[in-house]
Amino acid sequence: MKRSIAVVGLGYVGLPLAVAFGKRTRVVGFDTSPARIESLRDGVDRTNEVSSEDLAVADVLYTSDPTELRKSDFIIVAVPTPINHARRPELGPLERASRTVGGNLSPGAIVVYESTVYPGVTEEFCAPILEQMSGLVCGKDFFLGYSPERINPGDKVHTLEKIVKVVSGQTPEVLDIVAAVYESVVEAGVHRAANIKTAEAAKVIENTQRDLNIALVNELALIFDRMGIDTLEVLEAAGTKWNFLPFRPGLVGGHCIGVDPYYLTHKAEELGYHPQVILAGRRINDNMAHCIAEKAIKFLVRQNVNPNGARVAVFGLTFKEDVPDLRNSKVVDIVRELRDFEVDVQVCDPMCAPEEAREEYGIDLVEMDRIQDLDCAILAVPHAAFRRRGAEWIRRIVRRGGVVMDVKGMFRATDFADGHVYWRL
Numbered sequence: 001m002k003r004s005i006a007v008v009g010l011g012y013v014g015l016p017l018a019v020a021f022g023k024r025t026r027v028v029g030f031d032t033s034p035a036r037i038e039s040l041r042d043g044v045d046r047t048n049e050v051s052s053e054d055l056a057v058a059d060v061l062y063t064s065d066p067t068e069l070r071k072s073d074f075i076i077v078a079v080p081t082p083i084n085h086a087r088r089p090e091l092g093p094l095e096r097a098s099r100t101v102g103g104n105l106s107p108g109a110i111v112v113y114e115s116t117v118y119p120g121v122t123e124e125f126c127a128p129i130l131e132q133m134s135g136l137v138c139g140k141d142f143f144l145g146y147s148p149e150r151i152n153p154g155d156k157v158h159t160l161e162k163i164v165k166v167v168s169g170q171t172p173e174v175l176d177i178v179a180a181v182y183e184s185v186v187e188a189g190v191h192r193a194a195n196i197k198t199a200e201a202a203k204v205i206e207n208t209q210r211d212l213n214i215a216l217v218n219e220l221a222l223i224f225d226r227m228g229i230d231t232l233e234v235l236e237a238a239g240t241k242w243n244f245l246p247f248r249p250g251l252v253g254g255h256c257i258g259v260d261p262y263y264l265t266h267k268a269e270e271l272g273y274h275p276q277v278i279l280a281g282r283r284i285n286d287n288m289a290h291c292i293a294e295k296a297i298k299f300l301v302r303q304n305v306n307p308n309g310a311r312v313a314v315f316g317l318t319f320k321e322d323v324p325d326l327r328n329s330k331v332v333d334i335v336r337e338l339r340d341f342e343v344d345v346q347v348c349d350p351m352c353a354p355e356e357a358r359e360e361y362g363i364d365l366v367e368m369d370r371i372q373d374l375d376c377a378i379l380a381v382p383h384a385a386f387r388r389r390g391a392e393w394i395r396r397i398v399r400r401g402g403v404v405m406d407v408k409g410m411f412r413a414t415d416f417a418d419g420h421v422y423w424r425l
Contacts, residue, residue, distance in 0.1 A: 003110075003181055004028075006072035008097050010036060010062070012047050012255070012325065013114055013149040014078035016160045018260065019050050020185040022058030028068050029060045030100075035285075037062045046353070048324060069104040072284075074181055077101060077126075078149060080255060082328070084379045087262050089118065091125060102133025105142055112145035112178060116260050118204060118267035119197040122146045123170075144170045145178040146196045148203030153254075154323035165190045168199035207260040208278055213247045214257070215281030218288055219288040221249040221425050225295075232409045232424065249425045250408055251292075251330040251380065252285040253319035258328050289333030292407060292425070296376055297335075297341055299403040299421060305375045308342040313371050313397075316381020317349040317357055321408075324351050331380045332361050346371055350385045372396075376403040382410045391415035 006028035018029040031037055039045070040062045043052045061068065069075060079093040095114055101111055111130060113122050127138040136142050147167045152158055165186045169175030173265060179190050185370040195200035221231040238244050252258045261282055265275045300307050319329045331347075338345045346366045351356070357363045368385070377398050379386065391411045394404055395418065404416050407422040416422040 003074035004072045004179070005181070006030060006069050006075045008069070008075060008077045009079035010040065011078070011080065012049055012153050013151045014076070015040070015045060015047070015050050016151060017076060017078060017114075017185075018060050019054050019058040020160055020410060022060040023054075024184060025059070027058070027060045028072055029062045030064070030066065030069060031062070032064060032096075032100075034064050035063050038126050042088075046324065047153070050153070051219075054421075066100045066104050068276040070106055073106055073109040074112070074177075075101055075105075075109060075139060076112045076114060076147075080327075081117055081259075081263070082255070083113045087418050089263050089266050091117075095127065095129060098129040099133050102130040105130060105134040105136060107136060107141050107424065110143045110145055110174060110177060112147055114147055114149040116148065116203050116207075116256065116263065117200055118263040119200040120267070122196050122200060139170060143174045144196060144395070145174060146193075146199045147178065147182060148199060148206075153325050154320065158409070161185060163188045164188045166193055166199050166202055167191070168193040168196045170196065187379070191288065204260050204264045207257045208264055210247075211220055211252060211261050211285060212277065212281040212403070213245060214250065215284040217247045217249045218252075218425075219284050222291060229422070230413075248332050249288075251288055251319075253328045253330040254325065255327045256331070258285065258319075286330075288425075289330045290337060292378070292380075292405065293334045293337035295423065296338065296378060296403070296405055297343075299405070299423065300376060301344075301403055303375070303403060307338075308317045308341050311346075311373060312338060312343050312378065313346040313348060313374050314338075314364070314378045314380050315386055316379070316383055317347055317352050317361075318381055318383075321349060321382045322384055323385050324353060324356075326352060326360050328355055329361075332363070334378065334380060335361075335363065348381070349381070351383055370389075374398045374402055376405065378405045378407065379410055380407050382408045386410070395420060 005021050007014045008030045010029050018027050021027045033061050043055045077097050079097045082090045084090045102340040121223050131138050150163045165182045167178045169178045169191045224231045261278050265278050266368050268275050300310050317331050318325055335345050347363050348366050348368055354365045400419045403421045409424045413422045
């Protein structure tokens with residue numbers, strides 16, 4: 001059955017979906033940001049997830065007019081689901097999107113949510129809002145589906161079309177339609193979940209599992225650091241066993257791994273169960289920025305440099321390499337903690353829009369070529385722009401006897417054996 005498709009939310013998840021469907025049929029792409037709509041109409045994706053060429057060939061009506069949704073009978077909601085300052089689920093974007101969709105919902109339509117949530121949100125939180133705004137009855141006049149997003153920002157290999165899509169529907173008939181729609185663009189095929197709650201749970205544990213594995217190697221890194229052992233060399237040795245998992249230590253930020261576990265633990269606590277392993281992993285990962293900043297202060301003191309006024313540059317601000325995404329970046333915590341010690345901190349990130357860094361975190365970015373005479377360089381995010389300049393560039397801008405902290409292990413100690421202090425996580 002041919003469906004008229006609309007995508008609500010044109011960010012890292014929604015835009016690739018809209019473009020993929022737009023290569024096959026007319027699609028309504030809705031976003032509340034006029035600036036976002038204008039840039040997409042101009043053929044520019046500021047997230048760098050979709051090329052200008054793909055934008056040009058996709059038949060997508062980019063709009064901020066919610067009434068355009070009335071023409072669609074298959075509406076995909078792909079809005080962020082962040083956490084608040086208390087690390088509790090922030091369902092405001094989902095509520096607002098549901099109100100918008102509900103106010104423009106046509107009888108017989110299917111609404112499919114892709115936002116990461118805890119089990120039950122689609123049917124228990126979103127459905128009543130859709131009913132209230134539309135005056136329609138869920139399961140009779142309109143229907144629900146859930147298909148968790150699996151977009152990995154910056155990954156040009158594991159793209160939407162190449163990752164198996166988990167799909168679910170309110171009824172077997174709805175599931176058939178949801179599966180058929182996604183199969184039309186996902187070459188890898190679909191996996192039919194038993195029900196919507198199962199699909200919601202599958203999504204939230206994908207990143208919880210990854211979070212826990214990274215927490216383990218982060219804790220190992222803290223232990224090995226006290227032993228004077230190079231963690232990455234340990235992992236390389238252990239990795240020669242066929243079933244050893246290749247996780248690396250580092251900062252855990254972004255819109256998924258550092259957020260999704262809190263959705264699951266929130267629901268568990270509502271049900272009277274206090275998660276221990278999941279929250280322990282979260283505490284370890286959330287504390288890594290503090291550990292790195294503390295290590296930097298100790299290095300400065302050991303090198304007879306007063307932290308108050310010390311010249312330190314942090315390279316990288318986005319949550320991962322080679323993407324402009326600033327959401328939930330843990331690098332910011334390093335910067336803030338260093339500034340608490342009155343350190344003169346400069347931040348450099350060629351991937352990040354300066355106005356976004358200023359608006360989101362109050363940080364003024366510094367160009368790479370303007371950084372010099374450092375007491376300490378903290379290589380927080382291994383952007384290709386930094387890797388291309390290599391260790392020689394770092395040696396040149398960090399004074400002799402200065403400190404190089406290589407969070408993600410871009411280099412080796414031998415690259416700085418000429419009088420610099422080198423450390424990696």
